Amino acid sequence: MFDDLIARLIAGERRALARMVSLVENNDPASRAALAQLHALGGKAHIIGITGSPGAGKSTLVMQLVRELRRRDQKVAVVAVDPTSPFTGGAILGDRIRMQDLVGDPNVYIRSMASRGSVGGLSSATRDVVRVLDAAGFDTIIIETVGAGQAEVEIVRAAQSIVVVTVPGMGDDIQALKAGILEIADCFCVNKADRPGADQTAAELRMLLSLDTQRGKEDWKPPIVKTIAATGEGVPQLADALAKHLAFLRASGQIVVRGERQARSEILALLYQHLLSRLNATLGADRFNEIVADVAARRSDPYSATDEIAREIGIGEN
Amino acid sequence: MFDDLIARLIAGERRALARMVSLVENNDPASRAALAQLHALGGKAHIIGITGSPGAGKSTLVMQLVRELRRRDQKVAVVAVDPTSPFTGGAILGDRIRMQDLVGDPNVYIRSMASRGSVGGLSSATRDVVRVLDAAGFDTIIIETVGAGQAEVEIVRAAQSIVVVTVPGMGDDIQALKAGILEIADCFCVNKADRPGADQTAAELRMLLSLDTQRGKEDWKPPIVKTIAATGEGVPQLADALAKHLAFLRASGQIVVRGERQARSEILALLYQHLLSRLNATLGADRFNEIVADVAARRSDPYSATDEIAREIGIGEN
Numbered sequence: 001m002f003d004d005l006i007a008r009l010i011a012g013e014r015r016a017l018a019r020m021v022s023l024v025e026n027n028d029p030a031s032r033a034a035l036a037q038l039h040a041l042g043g044k045a046h047i048i049g050i051t052g053s054p055g056a057g058k059s060t061l062v063m064q065l066v067r068e069l070r071r072r073d074q075k076v077a078v079v080a081v082d083p084t085s086p087f088t089g090g091a092i093l094g095d096r097i098r099m100q101d102l103v104g105d106p107n108v109y110i111r112s113m114a115s116r117g118s119v120g121g122l123s124s125a126t127r128d129v130v131r132v133l134d135a136a137g138f139d140t141i142i143i144e145t146v147g148a149g150q151a152e153v154e155i156v157r158a159a160q161s162i163v164v165v166t167v168p169g170m171g172d173d174i175q176a177l178k179a180g181i182l183e184i185a186d187c188f189c190v191n192k193a194d195r196p197g198a199d200q201t202a203a204e205l206r207m208l209l210s211l212d213t214q215r216g217k218e219d220w221k222p223p224i225v226k227t228i229a230a231t232g233e234g235v236p237q238l239a240d241a242l243a244k245h246l247a248f249l250r251a252s253g254q255i256v257v258r259g260e261r262q263a264r265s266e267i268l269a270l271l272y273q274h275l276l277s278r279l280n281a282t283l284g285a286d287r288f289n290e291i292v293a294d295v296a297a298r299r300s301d302p303y304s305a306t307d308e309i310a311r312e313i314g315i316g317e318n
Numbered sequence: 319m320f321d322d323l324i325a326r327l328i329a330g331e332r333r334a335l336a337r338m339v340s341l342v343e344n345n346d347p348a349s350r351a352a353l354a355q356l357h358a359l360g361g362k363a364h365i366i367g368i369t370g371s372p373g374a375g376k377s378t379l380v381m382q383l384v385r386e387l388r389r390r391d392q393k394v395a396v397v398a399v400d401p402t403s404p405f406t407g408g409a410i411l412g413d414r415i416r417m418q419d420l421v422g423d424p425n426v427y428i429r430s431m432a433s434r435g436s437v438g439g440l441s442s443a444t445r446d447v448v449r450v451l452d453a454a455g456f457d458t459i460i461i462e463t464v465g466a467g468q469a470e471v472e473i474v475r476a477a478q479s480i481v482v483v484t485v486p487g488m489g490d491d492i493q494a495l496k497a498g499i500l501e502i503a504d505c506f507c508v509n510k511a512d513r514p515g516a517d518q519t520a521a522e523l524r525m526l527l528s529l530d531t532q533r534g535k536e537d538w539k540p541p542i543v544k545t546i547a548a549t550g551e552g553v554p555q556l557a558d559a560l561a562k563h564l565a566f567l568r569a570s571g572q573i574v575v576r577g578e579r580q581a582r583s584e585i586l587a588l589l590y591q592h593l594l595s596r597l598n599a600t601l602g603a604d605r606f607n608e609i610v611a612d613v614a615a616r617r618s619d620p621y622s623a624t625d626e627i628a629r630e631i632g633i634g635e636n
């Protein structure tokens with residue numbers, strides 16, 4: 001049923017793209033068959049993840065990077081993942097509005113992801129939207145996430161090249177970088193580099209990187225690029241660094257390793273969804289709630305309860 | 319085999335406690351039977367989660383809160399969850415060292431959690447250590463997490479009362495609070511309240527709370543407490559606010575709702591572990607790696623691959 005839509009999508013029809021992204025974003029069950037087909041068509045785009053603290057100027061930077069890549073004659077898509085709360089489903093759409101000036105360009109596509117209610121949901125929706133954009137022939141797809149926590153690490157790992165944006169004078173932030181983000185960065189960007197302390201921040205990053213014993217000699221050494229997103233200064237250098245990183249990934253075979261890591265984590269996430277459906281179909285929500293209440297009231301313990309559920313749904317005792 | 323250890327643990331023997339915590343922290347499979355027994359003995363402690371940005375002075379605040387609760391004649395345990403990287407397994411142990419002066423008190427127990435390699439691992443280990451401490455008769459158990467991201471949200475949700483610590487002049491931080499942490503806070507603490515801007519930060523928090531449409535009239539209204547952890551000022555007020563919150567949870571029946579939410583998320587996490595064991599036992603790592611490689615190379619797609627795995631391990635087609 002999606003053959004026509006997919007054909008129009010590949011032909012570059014804008015409305016087909018918007019329609020497919022919506023289907024996928026809404027997790028329409030029918031869209032799975034289409035996604036399976038689209039998966040086979042993808043693998044050509046350079047997928048860039050941009051993350052960092054709120055206030056680092058990421059959106060402006062992304063906008064400038066899009067403009068730079070357009071000058072290099074690329075088709076560019078942006079997936080802006082808003083900071084969503086797992087509790088309220090709130091989403092900040094400001095970033096999207098600030099990008100409106102690029103909306104007229106037929107070779108630019110910008111999508112702000114609405115909340116998916118959970119980290120798992122948001123990262124799987126992001127992955128699927130990227131899959132659509134990849135099949136649709138975009139040369140570069142930029143995933144922008146706000147903040148730097150486990151959610152962002154999860155989402156940004158769908159990218160091939162990860163940029164961590166920081167600004168001068170974020171001492172505590174650099175400390176926080178140590179935990180979680182530092183190791184996944186392929187490129188650092190010290191934005192607002194006209195502010196005092198830019199060189200010091202760059203030096204601190206360089207020192208942190210030198211302490212990172214996980215990286216071997218043949219590994220990629222993340223460059224540190226200073227930018228002023230407001231004026232566009234340093235953005236061509238950032239684009240160059242990213243192109244270099246892609247070339248490194250291809251030459252070293254790392255692109256395969258990353259692809260497999262992503263496939264693994266996606267399959268495990270999909271299997272967990274299977275598990276939940278199975279739980280619902282065989283045990284049922286009422287019985288599950290009863291078990292949960294028994295554990296909470298300490299009439300049962302979580303381990304025996306889980307063993308029992310596992311047996312009932314058919315994955316017990318190996 | 320754990321009966322003697324459990325008996326000594328309940329009798330308050332320090333060495334038995336340390337031994338049990340180690341077993342549990344190392345995820346010793348044999349410790350599950352003990353944890354099942356300990357679960358039945360727990361449910362008496364007040365479990366407090368303290369979270370916030372790096373540099374907010376959380377550790378000092380926790381130390382002072384422990385001293386205040388000791389003055390109220392409570393047995394107090396602290397579980398300090400270090401910012402661990404999912405990639406390198408690094409952990410910062412500084413917090414633990416700064417608490418050494420409380421180590422001589424037999425009614426205080428402080429444990430700094432080592433990295434568990436993954437968010438899931440860390441939060442399940444934290445939950446299990448809290449279970450041991452609860453059964454061991456601690457009146458209050460404080461979970462301290464550094465940073466404020468999804469990992470921390472996950473870990474801190476094991477608590478009954480959640481304190482979010484902020485400091486004056488963290489404009490961007492307050493923005494970030496909107497997403498994820500604001501909704502789970504039961505109490506705000508403006509620490510370093512002797513710095514300029516403390517009243518403004520408190521006012522901003524008050525405004526954010528007034529915008530939180532998720533909270534109804536009968537719901538708990540999170541108080542905003544100003545503290546100076548370095549001198550201990552405001553800490554008795556924080557202890558009072560937390561005692562009040564516990565009383566509210568009990569009177570409103572919310573304590574049951576929270577307990578069930580925690581039990582649910584724990585059971586689902588344990589089920590996922592079952593799934594992984596099952597995957598390993600029936601499919602085997604080699605076959606799984608083959609499937610992953612096929613998906614990454616686009617010879618197969620993640621959806622069909624997952625359906626196939628689900629069938630093979632026995633949770634396919636409901």
